[in-house]
Amino acid sequence: MTPPVPLRVRQPWLPRLVLAPSFVLSMIFIYGFIAWNGYLSLSASRLLPNYEFVGLEQYATLFASERWWVAMRNLGIFGVLFIGLSMGLGLLLAILLDQKVRAEGALRTIFLYPMALSFIVTGTAWKWILNPGLGLEHLMHQWGFESFQFDWLINPDRAIYTVVIAGVWQSAGFVMALFLAGLRGIDDSIVKAAQLDGASLPRIYWRILIPSLRPVFFSTLLVLSHIAIKSFDLVMALTAGGPGFASDVPATFMYTMAFTRGQIGLGAASATVMLATVAAIVVPYLYSELRTRKPA
Amino acid sequence: MGALSIRQVRKAYHSLEILKGIDLEVEAGEFLILVGPSGCGKSTLLAMIAGLDHPTSGSIHIGDHDVTHALPKDRDIAMVFQSYALYPNMTVADNIGFALEMRKVPRAEREATVARVAKMLQIEHLLQRKPAALSGGQRQRVAMGRALARNPKLFLFDEPLSNLDAKLRVEMRAEIKLLHQRTRTTTVYVTHDQVEAMTLGDRIAVMKDGQVQQFGTPDDIYSRPANRFVAEFIGSPAMNFVEASRTGAHELQAHGLGLALTPTQCQALQAHGGSTVSYGLRPEALRFAAEGLPGELGMVEPTGPDTYALVDTPLGRLTARVPGKVHQRVGERVHLAWSPEHCHLFDGQTQQRIA
Amino acid sequence: MGALSIRQVRKAYHSLEILKGIDLEVEAGEFLILVGPSGCGKSTLLAMIAGLDHPTSGSIHIGDHDVTHALPKDRDIAMVFQSYALYPNMTVADNIGFALEMRKVPRAEREATVARVAKMLQIEHLLQRKPAALSGGQRQRVAMGRALARNPKLFLFDEPLSNLDAKLRVEMRAEIKLLHQRTRTTTVYVTHDQVEAMTLGDRIAVMKDGQVQQFGTPDDIYSRPANRFVAEFIGSPAMNFVEASRTGAHELQAHGLGLALTPTQCQALQAHGGSTVSYGLRPEALRFAAEGLPGELGMVEPTGPDTYALVDTPLGRLTARVPGKVHQRVGERVHLAWSPEHCHLFDGQTQQRIA
Amino acid sequence: GEVEVLHWWTSGGEAKAATALKGQMLKLGHTWRDFAVAGGGGDSAMTVLKSRVVSGNAPAAAQIKGPSIQEWAREGVLANIDDVAKANNWDALLPKPIADGLKYKGSYVAAPVNVHRVNWIWANPAVLAKAGVKLPTTWDEFFTAAEALKKAGVIPVAHGGQNWQDFTTFESVALGVGGVDFYKKALVQLDQGALKSPTMEKVLTTFKRIKDYTDRNAPGRDWNLATAMVINGQAGMQLMGDWAKGEFIAAGKVPGKDFVCAAAPGTAQAFTYNVDSFAMFRIKNEANVKAQKDLAAALVSPEFQEVFNLNKGSIPVRLNMDLSKFDDCAKLSANDFVASAKSGGLVPSIAHGMAVPSAAEGAIKDAVSQFWNSDRMSAKDAMERIASAARAQ
Amino acid sequence: MKHLHRFFLLGALALFAGLFLAPLYVMVVTSLKDMDQIRAGGLLDLPSDPSLAAWSKAWSSACTGTDCGGLKPFFMNSIAMVVPAVLISTVLGALNGYVLSKWRFRGSELIFGLMLFGVFMPMQVVLLPMSQVLGWLGLSTSVWGLVLVHVLAGLPSTTLFFRNYYVGLPDELVKAAMIDGAGFWRIFWRIVLPLSTPILVVTLIWQFTQIWNDFLYGVVFTGAEAKPVTVGLNNLANTTANVKEYNVDMAAAMIAALPTLAVYIIAGKYFVRGLTAGAVKG
């Protein structure tokens, strides 16, 4: 007679236990801090946090501040252009690389390497290249194109576009990698079927392959929009929000207010608005993502 | 001049020769089956007919045209892929209409065609769905619909049923057959399932290692396999083989037992050299009898209408296909009998058919 | 007391009831088949036997132990998955030995077992390969080897052959059967292929929508299907059905034609209420005859030993399974005949067997 | 004990000065932990300081000045160093306006190191000579000179387009054009009337005119690079505080010969001061407190004041020091300091955080910088913006 | 025709490659020039007299504040901080992903969603609260404090990566191992982890670049002794004598970038492969 099977229920506690530390830490780190920040935004905090309650005063100040609206408008311009151009360029590069090019490995690395570099590192080079007196404009003048003008960095109306250029440079390669991965994941026979159906290569991409990348578009969009919203060192390194505050974005606004201006309350208010914006984009996505991924 | 001629087609990837000189002539309206084990080059040959790949040497003709180097879109071919290759981003209707759109067929005409095809395949209610929302059988029909919308010179199918479950496979098989009976479009159909090959084909090309082993009607292939490979590959359960040696001009012996032959077989054997012979018997040629080859019942597999009985005999383990049920029990002694005209003889060395 | 008892097992995910009270008793050494269409709950039931999931109510006993809530590793079972679930990072030898290692079997003994199993399955030459370097049939064997190494109380198979091609499926089916004859380990085997179900099982449980429709020997299931669903599901090509109405206590008529019945059938019919009856005929019960039911030959599917003939008759399209070849041509007039004792009668409403 | 000192003195002259201080502390047997955070005129340093204070781990001393000292003190994180002040008689040594700036509720919480004069103009005499002009003393002269320099093919005004540099220039213009009283009213008391007066408009117009004489590459340029342009003759003049002198000296230039200095046009009678100071933070360890006090004492000691200010280009904060080692510019500065203290022309620099709380300062700085950089904004618009910025608290 | 096609394709790729490489090229070339040549202009010119002097100065003798030790000490700090931070966040991410994909329980999806939101937190928001917490823990200004911050900041993304990858591993593997008698840890260790190479590479590279390149946390949460290389670089580049030594700045920037660049060049292939293998759904 074999010994009776021990009557043990499943061990539901072990997976939970393993997840617990990360869960608790994230709860504190993410939601605790969001709450803390939310509270500060309702306080009179200036140089250091204090807890004198002032209601929505900081928000009133924030929404009355011209600089804030410049920052928001810049985020709009930057967000749209940065996301649009990164996607466009990334997709173009992915398609070009998808044509069985011999040097694919090397080219991929070249397009991808900006990801590896922090703007603390490349900011100097970029500032230099974009500076009319030293960089591209200067170079063109030296080459004899005297009328060439490229002074966006110092033009308050254009400065934000230089940030876009640098941002696209940094992110396009990553987008390319994502799209390339997506393209490689598409069943080969679909292309063959389309060839038999009489479609030319550009049409195959346009009508079939690119539309099939829809899920990749969504994840890329998500990644890029959060880069756009969080973009901080990009702006800091390139223009520091200047000239004046012409290229300020919410992230730099928040930083300046909270840390160099001694208006922590105002900074916290702007951070809350930023978080709300992020949440408005991300939460619906996460929701749908988690719903559709129910175990099949 | 046939509808499709494949002449001395060879294909090598680097130094590896995949196709070793294929010759096939397909008549207009014929249903040709390419069958063979995995990796024998069926898909490669099909890709070359479609123009998705190009032969290293040899030529391919469709009707009167040499299309060896023509682009796929200029060949007027429709193909159903093993994976269906439906365009995931388009609705069923767009999938079916895509080829027409590419050929600049006016919208109204296109829609009429899609509707007609959908009706024929009974997928009208699915037209607005995306492929992801279809079941396996439905996808298979859409893939067929895509091909049918075109009314091409040639249909190519690459194992279109291999992803389906047994039940659906039988149904779809019948549908494809009916379809062909209706449209009479020349068709090349790849499979490695020998039942599909037998039931669908007007003619069958059995391939192995990049070579055609036999090219003939299903009946030819089944009743007069050209060599031992074909004999073993076609038919389920597979043919039983007994290795026999010649003890006289027209006498065969295996494990000390003489094997009976018909006069025709004797003649053929006599005309043939070689010292060993493979003696093949299909399971349905064997029957239980009161006397004959004695053996012990090793296993019984009832399938419903028939039962497969595995019998251990002095000639080795033989499978018999018995109609209805087997009443003997495993381990019991039984006797197997067969008429010599049902046996197949192959040369022991070359494996080629003798009779 | 059986080797495995499943008692009133129910399973619901949220509000959806997947299993609706399953009762099964399996004797020691028996080979039980669970068969049914996709989504009927076969895998769910198997997972509960394995302990990978737990019933909402009811209990499961292995031998004398209630294992309803025991952990998988404490149940002493081995399972072969449809996808094989070989550990891709381990060699074949490690795959086979993993369970023993987990049970702290000493290395020497483990190696001996792996060697023995590998020998039995003829995969000795593959022991150092990774699963990725194996063909489908080889993988299947390794998956079996993994189960065999354990010598468990119970074997569970979840559609182990459905990924194989037709040829290999037949071979592996025979191997599994032989293995069971050798080891006599109690086995539960899930499939939706009715040929596998018929050939392998000592007993078969036909499931549909989370309920057992019939539980009996293959012969029972094939010859005396409990309801129309079972009759249609088991057998390929499927049983032909004619919807008939009762014109008297024991007279049936369809499309104006009277249908012959045996006296036993008449009695059963008489004892039974209901106004409509499904009249079922297996394809092999039909044969071509000089007279009988007239019809037109719609399609011919030769499979080698038999031919399926689809005949359009006043009673609808009927499939006949004819031994050997069919010499009539498509479109020709033929007559079908059958003996009444081969027909099955089901109630038109409840679909339950009458006779 | 150990002193950790947070500062952003990382550039040439400043770094030498910091090294001098370190030397002193080492001599007293303390350990010096240098906590330099470069960049952004102390912006990054402030961020770090805040997080350090929040985490309860403040450095012993940090470079803080002006009203910020009171702001920090109000948060209750600064240490009382009255005992050091008394022992060294600071009340007598330091000019009253400056001493008041270092106190919170009557107690010293910070130690001063120097006085910077912000309203300076620097020039390269060789370049001026080439263009045939002399160092301007009024704004009219300034623009004449600038025009001549431009003709001569040099950049008239070296400027770094960072907002604090724009603001520094603005402040000098305001003082020169509007005079001391206007400056006090508008930029210290933030009087709305003064901020919206015609004087203010004139100040802004003058300020904006300067931009025409700067080069296009100015944006983002560091001040010391602008100074370097004067040093190597690329540019003629620079409006910048006296720390610029440190760069001239560090480059081996001799005052009066290789470069010349003067009060910014129209401000000879006034003195905008920028006092660097170290606020002392509350720390726990006894030994470290001792070191901290020694640091405070050392900062005001004559030896350090001399060494430090010689390097930094500023003048000692102690009155009555022997200035024999100092150069002419410094001597001029020291004289004006004493004189303007008497005449009431001593005003705090708004651009360097000496005049108004940081929030108002920042908001005005934004407005000024925006005006400087925008080609479309009129002086009137700018005035409105500055006035409304001044209401920020 | 076909060749023309190819020509344009390669031309376009080469053009883009040139544009992408330009900043790096400028940095490298400038770091090898001497100051005279830099002043003469010619951004794209090759160095007339290439020398590594600027590199060696940036590495070991450039000054910031009162220190003249170059980047070397900062570099070492970075290594000491990056290695544990990357390893810990990766291991935790792998465990979380394992639980969230293979051992789901009621509410685990919600937990995942809540954690995932952290990916989108603007980093400035956490500076002050984090300082407070580190102060309470007594970890402010220590390397371990910074490691903790990076682990926390990286956890949402590493969890996301692993979870999405593990979702793609067949559940049957885990079930088979359970039946074979392996428990939670053994399944992870013996089955799941050995199959994680592609995603491990992606995560390691990702975390390494994120953490190595971080400036804000580095400057805020470190004391005088533990500052990472980005902070050193920033101080160095913003520390100017009367002449701005662009060559030294660029050399310093290159030194600071070298490890991440090397990682991308050596392992970039696996990065893309790993993305294909499961980090992107698509």
Ligand SMILES: Nc1ncnc2c1ncn2[C@@H]1O[C@H](COP(=O)(O)OP(=O)(O)OP(=O)(O)O)[C@@H](O)[C@H]1O
């Ligand atoms: N691009 C290629 N390069 C090298 N070898 C190839 C290539 N394509 C196919 N092969 C090889 O050619 C042989 C034939 O392949 P093919 O796909 O035609 O086989 P098949 O008969 O269709 O098999 P299956 O039934 O498995 O589909 C295989 O051995 C395969 O490995």
Ligand SMILES: Nc1ncnc2c1ncn2[C@@H]1O[C@H](COP(=O)(O)OP(=O)(O)OP(=O)(O)O)[C@@H](O)[C@H]1O
């Ligand atoms: N975790 C789950 N949550 C909700 N529904 C489930 C879950 N697992 C299975 N089901 C549902 O239970 C039903 C039975 O599933 P099961 O896998 O047992 O079917 P099956 O008989 O094995 O089918 P197949 O032959 O396709 O393998 C299906 O409808 C399935 O969608």
Ligand SMILES: [Mg+2]
């Ligand atoms: Mg194939």
Ligand SMILES: [Mg+2]
């Ligand atoms: Mg299943």
